[in-house]
Structure formats: structure tokens, C-alpha cells
Amino acid sequence: MTELSCFKAYDIRGEININIDDAIAYRIGRAVAQHFQSKSIVVAFDARETSPAFAKSVGQGIMDAGSDLISIGLAGTEEMYWAVSNFSSCAGIVVTASHNPINYNGMKIVKAGSQPLDDDSDFKAIKRLAESENWITTDKKGTLLDRAVEARTDYVSKVLSFINTDALKPLKIVINSGNGAAGPTFDAIEKQLNNHNPQLEFVRVDHTPDSAFPNGIPNPLLPENHHKTADVVKKFGADFGVAFDGDFDRCFFFDEAGEFVPGEYLVGLFASIFLAKEPNATIVHDPRVIWNTQDIVLQKGGNAVQSKTGHAFIKQTMRSNEAIYGGEMSAHHYFRDFAYCDSGMIPWLLIAELISFKSQSLGELVKDRFSAFPSSGEMNFKVKDANFAITSVLKEYQGQEKTIDKMDGVSLSFENWRFNLRKSNTEPLVRLNIESKGFSVNLDDKIRVISGLINLPNNPKY
8 A cells, every 4th residue: 555645734735746646636536435425526627737637537536436526627626615515515626736836736625515624534534545445346437417617607606696796886906817727717707797787897917727827826925926916906006906826715915006915904804894794793713813803803893713724623613603704814715605615706806895885995994904903924934843943932932921822833922912833734834923012012123033033043944
């Protein structure tokens, strides 16, 4: 039995023809179908060169296990999520490597109800089955069902149901698809929007899916990639800009001046949107940067609940608390009425609706929050010993904190500032976030001190 190293902490990801290929894709598809004793499974794929072939192999494995294959073709991760619930399927698989390098590919998998896999009873069990190839033989073969048109039509109707399309005012919006999977899906949304209210004008950037990614792998979170959207916003005088990653389950915003809007402030903004729609609702947030979101939720009369970082944890917390919305500062936004799943398309629609209703720009809507709760943004430090680095920081502040929280990494809160330190699950990295209340402390000073502790001489960078 050969271990499949493409199974990572949360999903499947590997280097093409090294630890993921057509044969492995087949085994994974068959293992998922057999594990869930599936009647049907949804399969989609992103714009990478190997994705259609990998999806075909996944599908063959599914059908050989006796399950029907519901193929929705080139689509975003969230389209797969919604199709699983929409078609009452037993599971769903999208072949995608999102923002990973061009020589990588992978998969994201959900089970019935678009729920995340349980790590032990589902994900690890599927891994063991794919490794052992202990297949149950069946005389019945599954059927290929092409539902691409129906799936997209239903998906577009669903995401548009989150806003009042008739209330939209004339806006100019930059859409940067990064040559990933977002372009065709966006076009379908725009077409339906125009049938209701042709008030929005769009400027498309790198719109056509292209497996060569001539403009680089779409990863808008990286500061060096911000100009690709920001420059177009400024050139065309747009109201705001949106940039997607490869499978568009994340979206990133730029205001009317081309300034990048950090995710922690967007979580607070979306919290306010949903609390206006449903007073006293529950909002879920991750533990990295929290004060802005908690303050907004308190002001709006809602209930803020903290969850460990990661889609499986956020979704579980949302379901158990029946939360209307959940957000992570990394640009994942989750919606109760979207099967508790994350979407990259729903957020920009909500922002367009909010700007239309408020008659304020995106920059104006978040400006005061920048001053009320300044944030460092997430900083990554490559170290040889992450535990040593974190211990070095904690020793410096031990006994000075007002509270300590170990839900996700470790967070120390003081009178007017706090920080969160986390280890990466996949890389030798320590991730640091610092926030403050107003300008009562100097964030630059805090960053300098903590950075120095992380990078002590006996814990050098690689």
C-alpha cells in the first residue's frame, strides 16, 4: 500500500505527476463514492491544464463504484457546494489548486448538505481507502449526468437572491478574474442582473480562463499583486474593484481610490449588513483580529461568536449557533442561506447593494473603522522552530496580559492592544496579527518588538 502524500491537513493538494496524477484522481473519486455509499456525486473543475482530465478520472472512479456522476464542468468551488445541496447529492468534489503554483493541483470535497468532511471518520477514512484500493465490486455502473447548465442557472438565481437587484444604482465595478474559473460564472451573473436592472457597468481584467496563467497565478492577497486591480480602479474611476483567486471562493476588495480593504474590516462590514437585515442574529468570526467585528456586532445588537480558523470549524460553529454570517480575515465569507458555505460572488453583490443604499463609497464605509481599531495585517515569519519562536514572545509578555486565549494559536489581550500568534499547519511559518483600540499604542513599536522576539539569533530564518 502506497501512502498518498497529496492528502494534506484540510484538503488534497500535490505536485502534478509527483504526488497527484490521473490514477490517484481515480482512486480518490472511487474512495469517496464507496465511503459514502453514494447515490450521486457532483464533480467540477477549475481552469488548470490538468483539471479536466483529473475530473474525468475522478468521475470514472465514482461511476465504477456504482454512483451516478453529476458533472457541472468548469466551475468555482462554491458552485460545487451549492449543486450538492441543490441536487441532494451525497457528496461533491471540485478539482482545484486555487492559488497554488502552476505545477500543482488538488481537490476540495464536501459531503451531503454541502457539509465539510469530518477529519477522522471521513477524510482519513477516504485516504486509507484510496491508499488500500480495497474496492467493493459491483455489477452496477453509475451514469454520467451533465447538469452544467442547470447547475449554473440555479446557482446564479441563488446568489442574486441575497440582494434586491431593483435597488441597485449606477456603479462602475472592476472585476479581476485572474484568468481563473470566475469569468464564465461572472458573465452568467451579469446577464441575469441586466435582465432585472442594467445599472452596473463592469470593467473586466484577465477575464478569460487560461490554464497558462499568463498574468501569474491569481492570488490577490499578496501585496505585490494588488496593483493589478488597483491600477484599473484608478484608471477607469471605478466605484470599487474585486479580485478573485483561482476557484473564486475568496474575493478581495479595493475601494474607489484603489486602496486594498483588509479582510478584518470587511468581516465587520458584512456583519453590519446582515444585522440590518436580521436584528439580533449571530455572527461568527475567527480569532486573529476580532475587536472591530465584536464592536460592530455589539453596536448592532447581534451576538458575536468566535470560532477556530478554517472552513470546517467556521461552518460547524455557524451551524451549531444558526449564525446568519461568518467571516475570516483571509477573505472567506460564509452564509447561512448558502448552505453555510463560503462564496466569492455573494460578497461583491452585497457591497454593490450597500453602496447603492447608503450612497457612500466603500472607502467611506470603512474609513472610521481603520481609525477605531488599527490592525497590522497578517505577517508571516519563516522560522526553523515555530514553538520556540512563540514561546520567546510569550515569555516577554507573561503576566502582563488581561486575558489569554488558546482557541487558535495563542492570543494575548492587554488594555488597548492584543496580538495573535499561530503556527502554519503546512509550512515552517509563524503568523502574527496585532490590533489596537484607536491610536493609544504605537502598532509599529509592537510589531518591531514582537518581530525581534520571533527572529531571535538562536531561531534564525531559513
